[in-house]
Amino acid sequence: MTAVNVSGLVKRYKKIEAVRGVTFSVTEGEIFALVGPNGVGKSTILKMLATILVPTAGSAEVFGLDTVADAAKVREIISYLPEEAGAYKNLTGHEYLDFMASVFLRDGEKAAAAVRYGAELCGLKDRLKDKIQTYSKGMTRKLLLSRAVMIKPRLAILDEPTSGMDIINGYEIRRTIKQLAAQGMTFIISSHNMLEIEFLSDRIGMINRGELLACDTPAALKERFATGNLEEVFVKLAESGA
């Protein structure tokens, strides 16, 4: 089943065109990655999919629901983790998970189950009783990622999920994403870390200056450009303007 269908997506801010006619689709249970340097429009595409920005032209659908016309329904089935997001510093980790579960899930039992799952996923154990302001950047990011997936959304939109994390924490998060995708959760992630993307994603969309340059599996892209790593693929694509 098609989880996400993006067609001719454009986002313009006055004179700046941040996204220029991007088209791609993602199937259910797939991990799809948008890659490219900072400031090329990856986050803008994710925000449009998360219904918090409105496209200037084109359309985006999530499980057949339009992100503008059916925004409220889309919000029921997605979860979005912004890049470098923070949390409410005066709440404890547990209070934060509890609050977010109540916000995303109306059913009290489902919310309680989500909090238990989130607490287990983040692995913060007793530190969940402490205020978030005492957490390290890595701990906060793990808490936020657990928040994003604990409600078991049909589509998880993660903007730079491992940014600012050390090797071990980053590895744990990538493993969790893989496990959840294997259970049927769909992921759209963005990153400028090519190694991470190669390990994590089923397919990749390479973006530069708001345009989608190529979209395929990591192996296919490497084969097409006769190179051993994705960074070289990107450089060649950017140079050719393909």
Add this chain to the structure above:
Amino acid sequence: MKIFFILFRKEVKELVTKQLVISIAAMLFIFQVIGKFTGEQSKASAARKSAVVVMDLDRSPLSGMVIAGLEKTGYKVTLAADGNAEEALFSPQYADESLFVTLPAGMQKALDCGKKPELGFFAKFKKTISGMGASMSAPRTGKIISRVNEELSDYAIKKKSPSADPAFLKEPITAVEYVAVGGAVAQVPVSQVLLFAQSQTYFFPIAVFFIVVLSAQMVMMAVASEKENKTLETLLSSPIDRRLLVVSKLSASAFIAAVLSGAYMLGMRSFMSGITGAAGSQTAVSARSAFEKLGLLITPQGYLLIGLSVLFCILCALSMAFILGVLAEDVKSIQGMITPLMMMLMLSYLLPMFIDLDLAPTGLKFLLYAIPFTHAFIAPQTVMSGNTAQVLWGIIYQAWVFALFVSIAGRLFSGEALLTLKLRFGRKKNVL
């Protein structure tokens, strides 16, 4: 409704920080301490006003009468040794004294000849001319001059006409003061009415001013920090009705601001009671029937109207601050962003204290009434003057302004302007 309380609780938890609690406790403590010390100094000052050092260089029956008269009216008189005034002023013997009078040699003779003797009245300050003691010295000097004049004029009258009653000659009328307010007239001294009106309205504008500033800052901080931390993006992508996000933030800020202003009022009351004691309320009790007749006592309905006016004043400020918070680039820029709100508040708070709005030029009157906060600041006086219709119209206007700004805030929250529009000192810019 349940989700509203969940959001409300989260907002309250985020707003009530350790720093906030400490600063409020410190404020209460400082008010208490200042009130106590100022009160003590005020009492010491009051006790000191009855002490006077008299240099009697005349040593006549009249100077004896003046000294006796001063003692009879509550002055503690210390007689200085012979010499000049400057010696007594700076003598270590009178180091703690601050009021000196010289009765010159030949005082009685001069009066007997119908000439004005020259008496010296000295107010002494230690080093700095500040504090309660210093501020009391002018009325204290004026009072003793009147007292001495009384004694000397009594003597002069008796001298010219031994059978005359000096008290009658100096004050041949019985003054009965009346005050008219609106359509009512009552027999009561004007000074008492003014004192009562001030005691009723003294705390009110200060408390309203503080509650509005505090709540506005809080709501701006709440919105700007959510933007800065990107927690707002998470909430905006959730299934929650965005209007509920607006309402929960406004409610939590108003709730905490009300608690804080209550604490502020307590502190201010203890501060003022330290200074003034219960003089104002005693005055009110003694002339209560006159105030009632004049319609100056605020009825429960009057208090309800004032309460409503204050409530809508706070709501207007919150809705405006909410929009400013949405437009703020980050938490740091809040200080600059609150300026337009502060300017409106200062105008509506200070100007009605110094000008009569009824007599103000039309343009100024229009400007002040256009600011929704003015209606709350002047509500007690307006209710006391019996003009409840004006208060009602003010409330209707405030409600309209509130609805307008909430609808703008709601629109901002339901669109993407919340994330893309940033305002810095009047400059708009779009960001990616």
